[in-house]
Amino acid sequence: MTQHPDLADPLRPQPDPGGAGPVAGGAVTRRRLLGVSAGAAAAGVLAGAGGAYAATRDSQPSSPAADPLDAEVAFRGEHQPGITTPAQDRMHFVALDVVTKNPDELKAMLTAWTKAAERMMLGGEAAPGGVVGGGPYNVPEDTGEAYDLPPSNLTITIGYGPSLFDGRFGLKGKKPQGFEDLPAFKGDDLDPARCGGDIAIQACANDPQVAVHAVRNLIRIGFGTVSVRWSQLGFGRTSSTSRSQPTPRNLFGFKDGTANVKAEDTERLDQHVWVQPGDVPGGAAWMSSGSYLVARRIRMHIEVWDRTHLQEQELVFGRDKLEGAPLGQKGEFTPVDFATKSADGGPAIDMAAHVRLAHPENLGGVEILRRGYNFTDGSDGLGHLDAGLFFIAFCRDITRQFVPMQRALAAKDRLNEYIEHTGSAVFACPPGLAEGKDWGAQLFG
């Protein structure tokens, strides 16, 4: 197994071992400090300075720890983590604007981000020396709030907005054809302060403090190069991305993502999620094996919904609330039969029900991988909670997949009476990194 020099550094030296801290001079990870990675420790992978990293980089999640909160997800591979990784429960998403005019600074930041992201996904501090290793007269290279916490299945996923390719950084020739901001959809009520961005970071973890720590430390590294445009905290996943997970519920109380494309569906992933080499000829070839991320902040008018009959609620979704079965059928995972009739002879699933309009059968076979989160952002000043769904989807071609789906929904989805799209952005997420590669070189070539 190879070892990165950066990763082989001890996470921090011991300037003043004053308490029950780790052994001076040894390799110290957040996990080892806590003793939470018992499985890995027993396997001896923490014996050497870089051993823990090298030994746990291949599988996903790579450390079958007793507590799933402790596990690590592999940073490197064909695809980025955080797309088909079984959806963690918490998310911090941030969109950034590049504020430097110097492409070299941007490239250097992406290289620095790569190192920090790999370290943090392994449960380490953002940089060797981290919280206190730089000594009293230096600014700590890790902000410290996740110091005692395990890796928590952290994934860090990066994406680039269409605006990054506008010519400021010599990246015009790298822009994938047709990669543009979304068109306006009927009923959009977008807040410009929640739209767009040059770069996105999606951090998902089983502990929100770990996700927030990751985003914050990347922002810190990027100070002077990028600044925060908008950010969103999500507290409950709304889609499963693996058959190993139960289907979660959205804030309308319905199971969401039953028919999602899942990690196990490798053929569907190639067809609908991963960008294929032929999709991105020429300068855009860097996006091959990547995926496009669509983010939509969907405010849900939950107080209105909460005063609505069960019948209306089920009519809107086209599924029964308790089990998630298609109306007129049995069982959550039963393939939806839109020809099923109700007792009165009409269609069991309304012609404008959400499940009908969003179904591949009615969209020429279009599918996407959904990976959204519920959110609650305080109140709206009018006596209501500002809550909803931060919709995230990954797809191979936004124009052929998300756009027609959203057009169909925007035109007549019954759900529109209860929701409002308030934010929107798209990002091109490059493929995963092979050993020795970094995001700077990957984008700038």
Add this chain to the structure above:
Amino acid sequence: MTQHPDLADPLRPQPDPGGAGPVAGGAVTRRRLLGVSAGAAAAGVLAGAGGAYAATRDSQPSSPAADPLDAEVAFRGEHQPGITTPAQDRMHFVALDVVTKNPDELKAMLTAWTKAAERMMLGGEAAPGGVVGGGPYNVPEDTGEAYDLPPSNLTITIGYGPSLFDGRFGLKGKKPQGFEDLPAFKGDDLDPARCGGDIAIQACANDPQVAVHAVRNLIRIGFGTVSVRWSQLGFGRTSSTSRSQPTPRNLFGFKDGTANVKAEDTERLDQHVWVQPGDVPGGAAWMSSGSYLVARRIRMHIEVWDRTHLQEQELVFGRDKLEGAPLGQKGEFTPVDFATKSADGGPAIDMAAHVRLAHPENLGGVEILRRGYNFTDGSDGLGHLDAGLFFIAFCRDITRQFVPMQRALAAKDRLNEYIEHTGSAVFACPPGLAEGKDWGAQLFG
């Protein structure tokens, strides 16, 4: 063991058992549906309709489940849950204004809230019939998004603001003497939209979706009687309230709450946290064994902090960053000795360090029980994260405890350079409820 008629109701009947759902006509809890409460089930407590409730109401947490996420906390007792309960990791806090002018409606809502809160803390739906039991032509009495989730150590804590006693509801005579909004403090930058409120609900849980569900369902029950004034989601506890918990870190990366009053300190609790009978004579006697809650939304300028030397950071707090030991001393839990000198002969802990100013020794013995949460609320529109500490403290007398402490801090705490108080509220939290009692009768007598 007694059984409440309301609690003995099955959580929902089975209108159309279409899938792998629970047995028709049996008693169904969220937990049983999932099979997550294996320990309780093995003990036979789920055999009867009300058995699960009755059997698990006495200890705290009452169900020693294998997974701590599953556990239940007792709703009834001498004190409200959510004060000395070992601090859960997530919180949803909401402040409400009463919009009705009819005291009877307010009282009826408080009575309805009691039933719903008790059910939800036990892992049940907000009302018998819950998600679908009312049938297609009724509005569901539970919003459903926590239907598949275990109790998750949910606690629901209620409090009343000074404004509730202004005469609108005949409660003037019940107002505890001296219970008023906080005075202005030096440096306050309060947003009126984040201050005050007639009633507060603090919901804490190990799963944020469970906490949000609880708050939302109480709001739904209160529709027409109360409306949301402000709300706050907290994602990581910043204080331990039990010696069984490690000390967590705030977003400045420092351990917080090392010297907190904890659940095990029963004498200190009586002295500093629980309102004693002699404190609340006459009409205010309902507050005996209650506690006063102080909420302060403290914005942290984390980007500035993140560019600050370690030495300055440690100077500000007066503790070392890694272990949390008082400067010049060893070990997190070593009692702070403010006479300790540094190498240059000056005080090891700066005269304006946070730990010095906030210490009982320098406040005439004043202590409080802190129970705050880290938050991240998107960005501030200026390229920064809107993040910080939602400070919550419980004390016996706000005027004698929190006010002098905050005056001392506001006057000269070095931390003030990096923080800003943006929200403020105080609430009188009544004592816990005995069997058969409810919040409406408790307040209105």
